[in-house]
Amino acid sequence: MFEDRPDRDAEVVLVGRSNVGKSTVMRELTGHDVSVGGKPGVTRQPNHFDWTSESFMFTDLPGFGFMSGVESERREEIKTDVIRYVEENAEHVLAGVVVLDGKSAVDIIDRHRERGNVPHDVEMFAFLEDVGVDPIVAVNKTDKIDDLDERLNEICDRLGLYPPWQQWSDTVAPICAKRGDIDALEECLRDRFHEHNRDDLLKFVS
Ligand SMILES: Nc1nc2c(ncn2[C@@H]2O[C@H](COP(=O)(O)OP(=O)(O)OP(=O)(O)O)[C@@H](O)[C@H]2O)c(=O)[nH]1
Numbered sequence: 001m002f003e004d005r006p007d008r009d010a011e012v013v014l015v016g017r018s019n020v021g022k023s024t025v026m027r028e029l030t031g032h033d034v035s036v037g038g039k040p041g042v043t044r045q046p047n048h049f050d051w052t053s054e055s056f057m058f059t060d061l062p063g064f065g066f067m068s069g070v071e072s073e074r075r076e077e078i079k080t081d082v083i084r085y086v087e088e089n090a091e092h093v094l095a096g097v098v099v100l101d102g103k104s105a106v107d108i109i110d111r112h113r114e115r116g117n118v119p120h121d122v123e124m125f126a127f128l129e130d131v132g133v134d135p136i137v138a139v140n141k142t143d144k145i146d147d148l149d150e151r152l153n154e155i156c157d158r159l160g161l162y163p164p165w166q167q168w169s170d171t172v173a174p175i176c177a178k179r180g181d182i183d184a185l186e187e188c189l190r191d192r193f194h195e196h197n198r199d200d201l202l203k204f205v206s
Helices: 022-030 072-092 105-114 120-130 148-159 183-195 199-204
Strands: 010-016 047-050 056-060 093-101 135-140 172-174
Touching: 010 022, 010 072, 010 120, 022 047, 022 056, 022 093, 022 135, 022 183, 072 093, 072 120, 093 120, 093 183, 105 120, 105 148, 120 135, 120 148, 135 148, 135 183, 148 172, 172 183, 183 199
Parallel strands: 010 056, 010 093, 093 135, 135 172
Antiparallel strands: 047 056
């Protein structure tokens, strides 16, 4: 189980498979330098970051899915904890950011489907919608992708968003966190803050 959540009115959560770059995205969003790049599965508890003085925080939730050296039972527990956390706090969550590794996401999704499983990323996207949390899909590591438009269309297709991806530019944000390029994600967040009547937060998004 996760430790106690700090008492804040509003929150944006980051979810995603292990090693997709969530900590790097968080560093770029908040300026907090958290441990990045260690062993997959390093983040096992939520990392909460106060971002403004407006009782708002970002939360980096533990990565789920395959992690070398972590048993499948433990991986399932982590995923269950992530799901429970979002469910319990949905009313405070202004947006749920599903971070994907743009290079490998489609292959991993297709492999899971071929085996008859629901892929984690697809499940998480649908789950956020189910609990009334607007999902944003941050497609990270775009520096490793050759044909970005095609890849983004494939990702949309797998998530049930009818391509072309440009139709979903308020939901799908191609980013390269490592190089500090997260403009598209910030734009999506700005939309969500506005929709939730939190214009007070807009000034904090660069
Ligand atoms: N090529 C490339 N690598 C990136 C990018 N963003 C992050 N990485 C790398 O991906 C690896 C994992 O990054 P983390 O930020 O630790 O990933 P995480 O999702 O927080 O990982 P967990 O703690 O396992 O959940 C690191 O080696 C990062 O440097 C990117 O935009 N491009």
